[in-house]
Amino acid sequence: AEEGQESQPTPFHQIYRHVFPVILRLAVDPEHVTQKLFDTLAFQVIHWLTQSSREESSETMALLDAILEGLCSPTDSALRDLCAKCLEHFQRWSLKHDPG
Numbered sequence: 001a002e003e004g005q006e007s008q009p010t011p012f013h014q015i016y017r018h019v020f021p022v023i024l025r026l027a028v029d030p031e032h033v034t035q036k037l038f039d040t041l042a043f044q045v046i047h048w049l050t051q052s053s054r055e056e057s058s059e060t061m062a063l064l065d066a067i068l069e070g071l072c073s074p075t076d077s078a079l080r081d082l083c084a085k086c087l088e089h090f091q092r093w094s095l096k097h098d099p100g
Helices: 013-026 032-050 058-071 077-097
Strands: none
Touching: 013 032, 013 058, 013 077, 032 058, 032 077, 058 077
């Protein structure tokens, strides 16, 4: 893909659009085991998707959309806090993988 162009969505794109918001909600679940599992998964997904930060993949955009949606949650402060941490983590890891 040329610079500035979004890559073609993979077959998993639509699945990710549904899965990423659920991962974030489960990462703030009141049940401690569920929370720990999905909190760890959320940050691992960020690590995985920022490895290809040169391109704006549809999967990366699905994750960012889910994070931004969680940041705007009017009722769930735990979700807002987690999504703020995820956005900061995403930015830090994107810069870490930036070749320039």
